[in-house]
Amino acid sequence: MEKLIITAAITGAEVTREQQPNLPITPDEIAEEAYRCYLAGASIVHVHARKGDGTPTQNVEIYREIKEKIEKKCNIIVQPSTGGAVWHSIEERIQPLFINPEMATLSTGTCNFGKDIFANPQEYIERFAEEMKKRNIKPEIEVFERGMIENALKLVKKGLIAQPLHFDFVMGVPGAVPATVNDLVHLVNCIPEGSTWSVAGIGRHELPLALHAIAMGGHVRVGFEDNIYYRKGELARSNTQLVERVVRISREFGREIATPDEARDILKISK
Ligand code: KMH
Ligand code: ZN
Numbered sequence: 667m668e669k670l671i672i673t674a675a676i677t678g679a680e681v682t683r684e685q686q687p688n689l690p691i692t693p694d695e696i697a698e699e700a701y702r703c704y705l706a707g708a709s710i711v712h713v714h715a716r717k718g719d720g721t722p723t724q725n726v727e728i729y730r731e732i733k734e735k736i737e738k739k740c741n742i743i744v745q746p747s748t749g750g751a752v753w754h755s756i757e758e759r760i761q762p763l764f765i766n767p768e769m770a771t772l773s774t775g776t777c778n779f780g781k782d783i784f785a786n787p788q789e790y791i792e793r794f795a796e797e798m799k800k801r802n803i804k805p806e807i808e809v810f811e812r813g814m815i816e817n818a819l820k821l822v823k824k825g826l827i828a829q830p831l832h833f834d835f836v837m838g839v840p841g842a843v844p845a846t847v848n849d850l851v852h853l854v855n856c857i858p859e860g861s862t863w864s865v866a867g868i869g870r871h872e873l874p875l876a877l878h879a880i881a882m883g884g885h886v887r888v889g890f891e892d893n894i895y896y897r898k899g900e901l902a903r904s905n906t907q908l909v910e911r912v913v914r915i916s917r918e919f920g921r922e923i924a925t926p927d928e929a930r931d932i933l934k935i936s937k
Pocket of ligand 1: 808
């Protein structure tokens with residue numbers, strides 16, 4: 667089986683320090699946590715920037731600082747978010763693309779997001795995809811609902827994104843696709859042959875879905891963006907602790923862990 671790509675989603679836009687005291691917030695903290703996750707076995711770091719007070723921001727200069735700081739420490743793939751927080755505008759959300767990352771997220775549809783709506787009108791999707799194409803940035807298609815796969819395929823037809831596609835199934839967001847194995851199998855069956863995929867299970871679903879992805883030949887995302895606990899009632903000490911567990915399980919299963927360069931090969935990213 668292909669080596670396992672582990673993405674560390676270390677900060678996100680929603681979690682607070684009050685909920686998870688070890689949440690990395692400043693560029694230095696984010697870079698250090700990315701480096702530790704890299705040492706533990708992560709080959710991609712999914713980045714959300716924050717202001718000093720913890721407020722989510724899509725400010726290009728903060729993303730640039732984070733990327734430069736991470737790149738000084740290691741060659742992990744830096745994957746900024748174009749999702750931002752639900753209240754960010756399109757002009758804010760697009761900013762991280764201007765630092766020319768190797769990869770970035772691309773959500774291809776609108777969905778419920780707890781009590782909020784994560785809005786991705788066609789105009790946003792196409793604008794982000796065009797910018798990524800122009801800058802040779804590999805999109806990770808964030809799928810919160812089944813229809814988002816269809817929308818991604820429309821982008822392929824329009825020539826805005828190219829195969830092979832890479833999907834991340836974000837499962838268990840309240841109001842969006844549930845984190846069940848049946849749903850995961852269905853989503854995997856709906857993507858074009860030759861695509862790659864990972865799964866990000868929200869909250870208590872993170873570990874069980876990671877196990878299924880390891881066994882099914884997919885890839886795994888873990889981290890405080892999706893889940894702040896190590897087990898029920900016990901907060902994780904760090905993002906690294908969550909990465910380390912996936913590494914141990916995957917190796918026991920007989921699946922080795924991809925380095926960043928091996929992940930680039932698997933995802934067909936040209937550096
Ligand atoms: N924070 C969510 C509203 C992404 O990073 O591309 C959107 C999100 C997706 O996290
Ligand atoms: Zn994100």
